[in-house]
Amino acid sequence: MKIKYHICLYLLFALSWTSVAHAKLNIVASTPDLGDIVREIGKDKVEVTSIAKPTEDPHFVDAKPGFIVKLNKADMLIEGGLQLEIGWLPPLVLSARNQKILPGNPGYFVVTSMGINILEVPTEVSRALGDVHPFGNPHFMLDPLNGGIVATHICNRLCEIDAADCTYYKDNLNNFIKRLDLKLSEWQKMLEPFRGTKTVTYHKTFPYFAQRFNLDVVGTLEPKPGIPPSPTHLNTLIPMMKKEGVKLILIEQFRERKIPEFVASQTGAKIVVVPIMVGGLKETTDYIALFDYIVKQIVIALETKS
Amino acid sequence: MKWRLYVLFLCVIIIKSVTFSPSCRAVPIKNEDLQSMINTKETGEDVKEIRIRKDEFDEIVGQLQGMKALMEKMKEDYESRFQELQEKIATLEREKTDNIFISQSDAKITNPLSDQGTSIPQNNKTTEMVSPPSNKAETVQQTEAPGTSSAPIFPDTSMASQATNSVSGQWSPAQPLTLWSSGKNYMNISFDGLFAAGGSTAKDLEDIETGGHDPAQRGFTVQNLETVFEGAIDPYFKGQSNIVFQIDKGGESVVEVEEAYLTSMSLPMNLQVKAGTFFTEFGRLNQTHPHTWDFADQPLVNGRFLGPDGLRNPGARISWLAPTDNYTELFFTMQDSQGETAYSFRNQHALFGRNHVDTDVRNLGDMLYVPRVATSFDLTDEQTIVLGSSAAFGPNSTGTDENTLIYGLDMFWKWKSKYASGGFPFVTWQTEVMRRRFEAGAVTDNLPAEVMHNWGSYSQVSWGFKQRWVAALRGDYVDGEEGATDPSGFERWRLSPNLTFYPSEFSKIRLQYNYDDILGNNSTEHSVFLQFEFLLGSHGAHKF
Numbered sequence: 001m002k003i004k005y006h007i008c009l010y011l012l013f014a015l016s017w018t019s020v021a022h023a024k025l026n027i028v029a030s031t032p033d034l035g036d037i038v039r040e041i042g043k044d045k046v047e048v049t050s051i052a053k054p055t056e057d058p059h060f061v062d063a064k065p066g067f068i069v070k071l072n073k074a075d076m077l078i079e080g081g082l083q084l085e086i087g088w089l090p091p092l093v094l095s096a097r098n099q100k101i102l103p104g105n106p107g108y109f110v111v112t113s114m115g116i117n118i119l120e121v122p123t124e125v126s127r128a129l130g131d132v133h134p135f136g137n138p139h140f141m142l143d144p145l146n147g148g149i150v151a152t153h154i155c156n157r158l159c160e161i162d163a164a165d166c167t168y169y170k171d172n173l174n175n176f177i178k179r180l181d182l183k184l185s186e187w188q189k190m191l192e193p194f195r196g197t198k199t200v201t202y203h204k205t206f207p208y209f210a211q212r213f214n215l216d217v218v219g220t221l222e223p224k225p226g227i228p229p230s231p232t233h234l235n236t237l238i239p240m241m242k243k244e245g246v247k248l249i250l251i252e253q254f255r256e257r258k259i260p261e262f263v264a265s266q267t268g269a270k271i272v273v274v275p276i277m278v279g280g281l282k283e284t285t286d287y288i289a290l291f292d293y294i295v296k297q298i299v300i301a302l303e304t305k306s
Numbered sequence: 307m308k309w310r311l312y313v314l315f316l317c318v319i320i321i322k323s324v325t326f327s328p329s330c331r332a333v334p335i336k337n338e339d340l341q342s343m344i345n346t347k348e349t350g351e352d353v354k355e356i357r358i359r360k361d362e363f364d365e366i367v368g369q370l371q372g373m374k375a376l377m378e379k380m381k382e383d384y385e386s387r388f389q390e391l392q393e394k395i396a397t398l399e400r401e402k403t404d405n406i407f408i409s410q411s412d413a414k415i416t417n418p419l420s421d422q423g424t425s426i427p428q429n430n431k432t433t434e435m436v437s438p439p440s441n442k443a444e445t446v447q448q449t450e451a452p453g454t455s456s457a458p459i460f461p462d463t464s465m466a467s468q469a470t471n472s473v474s475g476q477w478s479p480a481q482p483l484t485l486w487s488s489g490k491n492y493m494n495i496s497f498d499g500l501f502a503a504g505g506s507t508a509k510d511l512e513d514i515e516t517g518g519h520d521p522a523q524r525g526f527t528v529q530n531l532e533t534v535f536e537g538a539i540d541p542y543f544k545g546q547s548n549i550v551f552q553i554d555k556g557g558e559s560v561v562e563v564e565e566a567y568l569t570s571m572s573l574p575m576n577l578q579v580k581a582g583t584f585f586t587e588f589g590r591l592n593q594t595h596p597h598t599w600d601f602a603d604q605p606l607v608n609g610r611f612l613g614p615d616g617l618r619n620p621g622a623r624i625s626w627l628a629p630t631d632n633y634t635e636l637f638f639t640m641q642d643s644q645g646e647t648a649y650s651f652r653n654q655h656a657l658f659g660r661n662h663v664d665t666d667v668r669n670l671g672d673m674l675y676v677p678r679v680a681t682s683f684d685l686t687d688e689q690t691i692v693l694g695s696s697a698a699f700g701p702n703s704t705g706t707d708e709n710t711l712i713y714g715l716d717m718f719w720k721w722k723s724k725y726a727s728g729g730f731p732f733v734t735w736q737t738e739v740m741r742r743r744f745e746a747g748a749v750t751d752n753l754p755a756e757v758m759h760n761w762g763s764y765s766q767v768s769w770g771f772k773q774r775w776v777a778a779l780r781g782d783y784v785d786g787e788e789g790a791t792d793p794s795g796f797e798r799w800r801l802s803p804n805l806t807f808y809p810s811e812f813s814k815i816r817l818q819y820n821y822d823d824i825l826g827n828n829s830t831e832h833s834v835f836l837q838f839e840f841l842l843g844s845h846g847a848h849k850f
Binding site for chain 2: 053055056057059060062063064065066068069072073086087088089090091094095096097098099102104117127130131145181182185226227228252253254255256
């Protein structure tokens, strides 16, 4: 009898331990960009964890067991979708054993499921073409307008989960959208003189950015997505860049620099190295600062040339 | 101040929702509703309006004008998007003539649009807050403009996005078969082929290699042809099955059901259940399939204690995730204790030269039990460590009441640069130590009943020094078994350096050398393996 009583006590203790009401909403975002947007809207009412490091290649993130604990306690999981997270998020979610963040519940949100105009959706799927994302390019957060759309949807979801603070979230959203929109026109004005600048990127990371700010991406250093630059590819790329008059090589901060530098020396194009996620550099503390930095770097590089 | 923010919010939302709304024909009606709602509210709002100072009011008007300009810009932007969509429709329309099935494609894709639709009433609610009537009218007119002008587009747009998104789901003779691309199907299917070409000073490689999937002969070996099916069974379970084909030395094709199990998704109290037939969660390597290994063959100690094919059997496992800040998980597995895949237990081939005693399961004590605890923490931002401790106990086949106990410690450490590109550079270090206590039953004529203690260990380091390139080194040691007559029981140590090139995540080529010092018979064997692998289809992500 006594043992049973003890077991009951223990179970009760375990239960209460897991169901302690948190004052803040625990939110896990797959990337720091999404995490930052949540922070903008939830401010001090949310505790945000981002899984991918801002500095690393978001296609290859380690599914570290520590994140299982975060997901286990999460009220909401936000992922980008388009299979960016396919290599690391599913095993974490399976181990997390948390009903709230499973598909079909308000606590699970794939941001590309609504409102985003997805680019580069392939009509043919074959790995002979490299590591192509079958549902389109997942780097949509590099268009600030998409950031606004994502923020709106995240706000709606937060309202669904935490109706009591809905007006608070909406105020923050309005504030964020307002700042973002003003900034967007500022960035567009800054880059207007360089409209149509012929650009080469390392990976297909920047189509959304290029579309928003009217850069013309004519090629990539990678012969195919996920395949590092090969001599054969560079032998065709360099003459093409010379012919097209490519002025800008835009690469993510985690890429090796040797090949881009070689290509730049051959073609006279300027290399601009930028973080692609919030927190990649100490200057890019939030989503708006990220674009401030990227736009500024591009402007500096293109201005010094002419 | 708050209502001013609402105005901003409303403006943005209205533009967005109207432009995305699938049913824009309904917009004019909604605007009427909206206006009537506003009218009814106005009387109440008038009182508040008087309190606003003139300069404040002017400021608001200024801001709203700014917003107006901004919205116009956004309108342009959305119009360019419409054009893009229209172009898409045009191309898809052409495709539609070839393919009648489009209209039947999943309704799932319409969700984004209908979700947008449902957000409209919410926006209308916020309209009630708008007080200056003149501006109100303006916003309404503005929203009307893009709405009505683009109304005819929308029914088609939803169709178009349906079609673009379901490209992988439909079929046309010109397209490759993409039936199993993940995300649009109930399960993922993948096929993995793992082969090795080997040369060795040992006449028979099978004598010195302890794993069932290791290179087995001079020349070529089909190590593992693995088909994996996995997916969500229902909202409660996830299922996985690994069916392995091998071609043995005699040229016969062999089928092995390696794993087939379900895992619960969200049991209460942080519990999780796994049931079916699966690799026992003992140590690190035993739980994984050969194609994820960093070496062409399995460590000696795994082959000797857990068996050539690893420790696996039908059974069930329950695990509990501790509600701590660090990851700590307790596992408890119960499995059948007989068969070749329970090598140190009720195996038909009794160990230590004993005779196989045919036993039945008499009670729960005759099952195989495997408790395990694993914990993990970050040493720094770039370094993570996972520590584990496991035990396996159950009866063995050398007698009616003889038992085996294996216990082990495992450690995995990983450093990965925070500027990793494609997952490189990284360094991992994995070590396992195992000890076995084996009660060997007496054989009437010559062998007494005795207790055998053996131990073994391996330690391996992998260094991803450059994108796509990994260099690795492994050291192996096992002590000698009593009465051993061949390398499978002798004391030996082995050193294995290798170099792996990954053309992509889906293929690899590996060159490995084994320096094998078999102390039991004072011989040294040298082996070289060239291993290659390919992976087709969508293969589930691996654990850390």
